[in-house]
Amino acid sequence: EVQLVESGGGLVQPGGSLRLSCAAPGFTVSSNYMSWVRQAPGKGLEWVSVVYGGGSTNYADSVKGRFTISRDNSKDTLNLQMNSLRTEDTAVYYCVRARNKVAPFDYWGQGTLVTVSS
């Protein structure tokens, strides 16, 4: 059973930084296409970033240049480094898995809340 467990959320001031992590016990992060998807309070779902099986990455325009997705293959963890945070980045961030580039998000973590506020 695939399990994804996010951590690292919290309250941060505008302009600050935060690093999210996603542990994936039981499966190999590097063999999957791992994304972050976020959901602002009371709003819909927004894809944020992906790291492909081969290691290349892609980002939503709204976070490009501020967020960096990475993975630690030795620990089977996915990370999201978030810099220059804005109030509009406030959301629950979900770690999600897809089997390949066009596959659906078939496994989701429970989410971690990031609040950007002064």
Next chain:
Amino acid sequence: DIQMTQSPSSLSASVGDTVTITCRASQSISRYLNWYQQKPGKAPKLLIYAASSLQSGVPSRFSGSGSGTDFTLTISSLQPEDFATYYCQQSDSTPYTFGQGTKLESK
């Protein structure tokens, strides 16, 4: 970017009803269309992938159809646990985009 438009935004129905939600893509996405169900305070759950394939463990009252730009999710014989918000999502290309959601409420 591919825009996904769902309709309706909200829907009232009763247990036993059959409901249909539609999703339209701004350009052809072949059959790379997925449907998710989300309940309050929970992560979304995959229901249908590749337009019409039922995810393992999902009841057969859920079905999907369509290709190209127009897709539908049908829930037959609504059960109490089906009242939730539903999202479509295209996985044809990045940025992967979602519809704005359809909130299915009990009448």
